[in-house]
Amino acid sequence: MENYTYNSFILQMEGLMVTEDSMYPVFFLFLISYIVFMIMNLGILILIFIDKNLHQPMYILFCNLTVSDIIGSTHVLPRLLSDMLLPPSERLISYYECVVQAFIAHVFATTSHTMLMIMAFDRYVAICHPLRYSAIMTNKMIIKLTISAWGVPFVLVGVLLGLTIRLNRCRTLITNPFCDNASLFKLSCESSLINNIYGLAFTVVLFISSIGSTVLTYTRIAIVCLTSNNKSLNSKALKTCSTHLLVYLIMSLSGSTIVILHRFPQYSDYRKLSAILFVIIPGGLNPIIYGLQSKEIRSFLSKTFFSSKKNACITTNS
Template sequence: MATNLLKLNNIKTELMVVASPSQSKEVGDVLLNVDGCTIRPSQEVRNLGVILDCNLSLQAHISSTTKSAFFHLTNICRLRPSLSDPVAETLIHAFITSHLDYCNGVLYGLPNKALDRLQRVQNSATRILTNTKRWQHITPTLKHLHWLPVKSRITYKILLLTYKSLHTLAPQYLSDLIQQHSQPRSLRSSDKNQLVTPRSRLRTFGDRAFCVAAPTLWNSLPLHIRQAPTLETQAQMEHDPPGSLTLQLQGMRLSTSNKSVEGYTYNSFTLQLEGLNVSQESTYPVFLFILFSYLFIIVANLGLAVLVFVDKSLHQPMYLLFCNLSANDILGNSIMLPRLLIDMLRLPSERLISYYECVVQAFTSHMFGTTSHTVLMIMAFDRYVAICNPLRYAVIMTNRMLITLTVSAWGVPLVLVGILLGLTIRLNRCRTLMKSPYCDNAALFNLSCESVFINNIYGLTFTVVLFTASIGSMVLTYTKITVVCLTSKNKSLNSKALKTCSTHLVVYLIMLFSGMAIITLHRFPQYSDSRKLASVLYHIIPSSLNPIIYGLQSKEIQNFLSKLFKSNKVLASK
């Protein structure tokens, strides 16, 4: 370099070693010494606007493209109300589509997860141009605009370059990379205009090279496209007539499928609930039924809780623990039922809910179901101590024990449901429509296009552990109570056990079968409307029957109410 009066510019000279992650560890640190200057390898280099990395994952290039595209989309969105459709489309092609199409051939062979980020850019641009709502499917809009999805645009670019290379319309260095297939003798396949596909070693590197990708895609095209005489004819053949944007690429019809382009709204904070599917004639009867049920739940449970705290004769562990059940019924239904009633009077397209409100509703819904089990479990323990150890009942069921049982009944569901929702919140959302009457965990993680394997495993484990502990404790408790009652000759003890335990057992069975009906109907998608109704009734029926059953069976509550009504009659007669 010195003899040619040249000098190396360290700032503008970069070295990059391209290898897989495992091979990079074997290669180690590579240093290049040129004329006394040491050049260290770089992780990323930029060439003609494309950011290349040492693993050829092109994540940095995709991130740069999406960042720039969303910046321009934000500005276009602000100006959209003042722009006509042709002007808006021109701006989108100038600032967005040009970025997506620039050097997109290097993206061939990347996994769908990497290309999905670019697809979201195109979907967002489509929504801005056509004013499509976030919960509406984007596929019909793309078909209407005749816009290919990102993955198909990459394939089309490679095929276009291949056609130009075969007809001397491309640079010579591209034409030298492909070779037409020739037979040593005349065969029927000689005139099929196929290319030689060289062997490649690595799928992540070799198969993505132009010399391999171009022949692979070209040979998969139908014969009439490969034999198109001019570029305009080929482009016309590759597109179907307006009305079905279908490509004859890779030997099959590649439609803009829902799986590849539909619903990417980059974590939309506005979601849509499907709600209850009831006929127009049944809307108001169902609305009134749910409304009066909700009012009855609030009045009955709140009245019973106030009654327990007012009457000192009801300051017993059994009734104090039952107040937890009343509080749970009021809280669970107050979060869900009013919102459901409002949505019933709205059009399906207007049943919108914010993401944070949906998370709170899902958390409350699962807390309601889980706490119902844990409260009935501690009430079963109270009945077990009262009947099997009556002499030690006052010693065991102290105020400290009541506080411990209450904290456990609310703390365990809080932790379990918190983990359940935490695993769902971490997921990115690509959809906005929830096919359920209210928000729950399953509806939330179904909005994601990522893997929900961990969510399914934890949800299944959560359900199995909860039902096993709940049913197991009930079976064990009532088995011991039954043995004590059968071996005891005390009729008053048996009568008291029958009255209090039957009340608790009926409440538990109503709650258990209501919950199991929802789980069973989840396995039958054709009964989705029945499952929605069952999930609503799961909140209404147990919460309505709990205060009725305990109020009718409890002698103390009956005595208090009879005294209250008698005193009112005496005051009225005076």
């Protein structure tokens, strides 16, 4: 018979279950991934900040996506790495800390969708209405879009976690590498029907809005490109849209995998790995994908690299 501990404020984190032989290789793999991830994302933020040529709506909106990725990885990986070095019985977390971690996890995931929706809108205006771009994408509009991209997830996730917090808890084990809403309401012995309905509705509405706006936006862009004989416009559209769609597909597939595997307890190990990869892979690929696509970023890096190399050669020769 299962032992119940009611409304305990100390929870046990199951974490990532690895064998003793593989613990340190896995630990250093995730540690190196996190360091590389932070270097690339912070590097992109600094680059956009110091180069005035990158003070454009597209890159300012991308900064928001980068900030979201940094927050999403930092709230998971450092804690996960420290837990890996502890025996399972010592992987403890307070209930309130777990709620905060779950809130950040869901805000990060939702903001990734809302930011990509807004970035798709930016590309639509730039390609379909280039003469009106500066009039539409003003500083005021960028501020409104940014507030919406962060504000909507805060409200929706706040309601999501609010429904979970109201439940009494009778278990203490978080069966996940980090805290999320599903792990929290699974601690309760009460009916979680309302939580499941709202959570499912939240997920469906988010995905339908995200996929619908992306399909609609790129359909309009494709129509403009097909009816235009402007090769320069078509080339620009192909580069920017393919980049955005690649990022969107990577993020959507990663997120969908976690949602689906949560419904199949027998695949819990795959779900845990998917949850960690969702934090690392999309955010790690974003700077690479956008960096390779952006002529301005490539130009800045090339200029900086060759300038430093030239100065080094001059110093050596002198």
